[in-house]
Amino acid sequence: xxxxxxxxxxxxxxxxxxxxxxxxxxxxxxxxxxxxxxxxxxxxxxxxxxxxxxxxxxxxxxxxxxxxxxxxxxxxxxxxxxxxxxxxxxxxxxxxxxxxxxxxxxxxxxxxxxxxxxxxxxxxxxxxxxxxxxxxxxxxxxxxxxxxxxxxxxxxxxxxxxxxxxxxxxxxxxxxxxxxxxxxxxxxxxxxxxxxxxxxxxxxxxxxxxxxxxxxxxxxxxxxxxxxxxxxxxxxxxxxxxxxxxxxxxxxxxxxxxxxxxxxxxxxxxxxxxxxxxxxxxxxxxxxxxxxxxxxxxxxxxxxxxxxxxxxxxxxxxxxxxxxxxxxxxxxxxxxxxxxxxxxxxxxxxxxxxxxxxxxxxxxxxxxxxxxxxxxxxxxxxxxxxxxxxxxxxxxxxxxxxxxxxxxxxxxxxxxxxxxxxxxxxxxxxxxxxxxxxxxxxxxxxxxxxxxxxxxxxxxxxx
Amino acid sequence: xxxxxxxxxxxxxxxxxxxxxxxxxxxxxxxxxxxxxxxxxxxxxxxxxxxxxxxxxxxxxxxxxxxxxxxxxxxxxxxxxxxxxxxxxxxxxxxxxxxxxxxxxxxxx
Numbered sequence: 080x081x082x083x084x085x086x087x088x089x090x091x092x093x094x095x096x097x098x099x100x101x102x103x104x105x106x107x108x109x110x111x112x113x114x115x116x117x118x119x120x121x122x123x124x125x126x127x128x129x130x131x132x133x134x135x136x137x138x139x140x141x142x143x144x145x146x147x148x149x150x151x152x153x154x155x156x157x158x159x160x161x162x163x164x165x166x167x168x169x170x171x172x173x174x175x176x177x178x179x180x181x182x183x184x185x186x187x188x189x190x191x192x193x194x195x196x197x198x199x200x201x202x203x204x205x206x207x208x209x210x211x212x213x214x215x216x217x218x219x220x221x222x223x224x225x226x227x228x229x230x231x232x233x234x235x236x237x238x239x240x241x242x243x244x245x246x247x248x249x250x251x252x253x254x255x256x257x258x259x260x261x262x263x264x265x266x267x268x269x270x271x272x273x274x275x276x277x278x279x280x281x282x283x284x285x286x287x288x289x290x291x292x293x294x295x296x297x298x299x300x301x302x303x304x305x306x307x308x309x310x311x312x313x314x315x316x317x318x319x320x321x322x323x324x325x326x327x328x329x330x331x332x333x334x335x336x337x338x339x340x341x342x343x344x345x346x347x348x349x350x351x352x353x354x355x356x357x358x359x360x361x362x363x364x365x366x367x368x369x370x371x372x373x374x375x376x377x378x379x380x381x382x383x384x385x386x387x388x389x390x391x392x393x394x395x396x397x398x399x400x401x402x403x404x405x406x407x408x409x410x411x412x413x414x415x416x417x418x419x420x421x422x423x424x425x426x427x428x429x430x431x432x433x434x435x436x437x438x439x440x441x442x443x444x445x446x447x448x449x450x451x452x453x454x455x456x457x458x459x460x461x462x463x464x465x466x467x468x469x470x471x472x473x474x475x476x477x478x479x480x481x482x483x484x485x486x487x488x489x490x491x492x493x494x495x496x497x498x499x500x501x502x503x504x505x506x507x508x509x510x511x512x513x514x515x516x517x518x519x520x521x522x523x524x525x526x527x528x529x530x531x532x533x534x535x536x537x538x539x540x541x542x
Numbered sequence: 543x544x545x546x547x548x549x550x551x552x553x554x555x556x557x558x559x560x561x562x563x564x565x566x567x568x569x570x571x572x573x574x575x576x577x578x579x580x581x582x583x584x585x586x587x588x589x590x591x592x593x594x595x596x597x598x599x600x601x602x603x604x605x606x607x608x609x610x611x612x613x614x615x616x617x618x619x620x621x622x623x624x625x626x627x628x629x630x631x632x633x634x635x636x637x638x639x640x641x642x643x644x645x646x647x648x649x650x651x
Contacts, residue, residue, distance in 0.1 A: 098607065098608050099606055103610055104609035104610040104611075105611035106608040106611050112614070112627060113627040114614045114617055114627050114629070115627075117613070117617060118610035118611055119617075122617050122620075130602060130604045131602070131603055131604060132606055133603035133604060133605060133606060134606035135606075136603065155592070162635055164631035164632075164635075218628070221633070224632075225630050225632065225633060226630070226632065227625055227628035227630060227631075228628060228629040228630070229628055230617075230629070354556055356556060363601060364599040365601065367600075381605070382602070
């Protein structure tokens with residue numbers, strides 16, 4: 080049987096973190112009373128016009144720069160037409176002809192063979208980033224055969240990030256999205272919380288034999304977490320391979336991922352090929368961005384977006400933060416990944432290191448093996464940890480000074496998890512875990528043990 | 543060159559216009575003919591124009607402040623049907639009746 084090459088591309092919609100919407104002044108907020116965050120423009124009432132939100136443009140530029148894109152100094156807005164109850168205007172304002180950023184790349188890492196010890200770096204090309212409006216939300220009431228529409232989300236700014244089909248499996252797709260999520264959160268351009276719909280991923284999947292052209296691709300939607308993304312992609316790859324090996328064909332269709340069944344199913348009839356009748360948005364002129372060289376002399380500051388100014392102020396990206404952690408503390412690259420993967424863990428680690436004499440290389444073990452596994456077991460975030468960085472540092476100091484053994488330290492930690500407010504020293508005293516340093520005392524104890532077990536000692540001596 | 547029935551049907555689906563009768567379709571054909579005159583001009587190497595105002599049409603950038611919204615009652619006044627504070631819509635897009643079933647001119651063309 081000839082081998083199959085799976086090909087995976089992603090279209091990711093990230094909600095821009097801003098106070099107000101992309102083209103109107105209504106508020107952006109998750110979970111508010113229905114239709115309370117809706118302006119006349121969002122409801123598409125006649126006579127209203129779009130007015131571009133500066134913050135949304137800055138967010139898109141930051142993201143483009145962080146993903147090594149070329150920022151288009153002139154980009155255009157277009158209308159994409161289709162009918163749906165949660166799209167009151169009957170079209171979405173997007174950037175189809177000339178988006179704000181193009182031709183970037185994203186590097187991400189994977190563990191080979193599920194062992195944290197070997198990591199490999201991969202790159203996925205970013206085709207483009209475009210600014211566009213989000214639609215409202217439809218709540219389907221099947222019992223009454225109706226749809227309830229809430230326009231609070233209609234008009235919220237989105238960055239659509241298109242990743243080229245450089246990935247080959249669910250794991251790669253998941254790792255790429257995770258890294259993108261961390262980058263967006265570091266930049267602050269999006270909070271990228273998938274559970275709150277701030278990051279939505281659609282996967283494009285196809286398979287082909289080596290040397291042959293790409294196969295027909297399907298689009299997979301309704302993926303609600305990074306874990307499900309990996310499952311959905313892998314399932315779809317398998318489904319296509321099986322279908323083709325059984326002599327079937329793949330339809331160029333849209334499928335939804337069913338998380339309960341763990342499979343993809345064809346989506347409700349999508350009326351054949353959609354014709355979106357793209358046309359330039361007549362109410363918006365081109366978006367012009369500047370850099371240090373092209374900065375206009377006499378323009379109002381507030382009306383000018385300077386790409387170089389934004390570039391200078393970009394924070395350290397996750398990849399840079401990881402390198403710094405490895406360099407500064409001598410920890411392994413894999414460790415730096417885990418530190419950045421948990422919200423607040425890197426800061427916790429650094430805080431402990433500051434407060435203890437124990438070497439960072441040893442501290443990291445306590446953070447990753449003990450603290451983190453406890454937090455995971457109890458589904459707690461670092462912020463919710465009953466053991467603060469100072470408490471842990473105190474404990475590690477006792478260990479470092481050889482006042483307690485490693486085993487004893489672990490027992491103290493168990494006590495500390497209870498969060499009863501006791502200090503490590505108090506627990507050590509309570510449970511008499513102090514290491515005996517006195518040689519004579521130790522000899523007496525050993526002798527007493529031997530004396531009390533005469534028979535066993537004879538057995539041992541005899542061999 | 544006449545516009546085919548398939549194209550007319552496609553347009554009716556996309557834009558929910560109703561060409562209704564021979565006069566409507568003729569009007570469409572005339573409009574296309576009129577626009578086709580644009581092809582007589584050679585525009586090779588010429589950048590498309592966005593506006594006659596050219597560079598003077600600057601895109602205004604708004605500050606990221608919350609200045610609108612909170613008018614649920616007003617908005618819902620326009621709703622034919624509502625449930626609590628939601629607009630009510632049919633369960634999905636209601637498909638346009640098939641060509642054969644539509645009462646318009648296209649049926650007879």
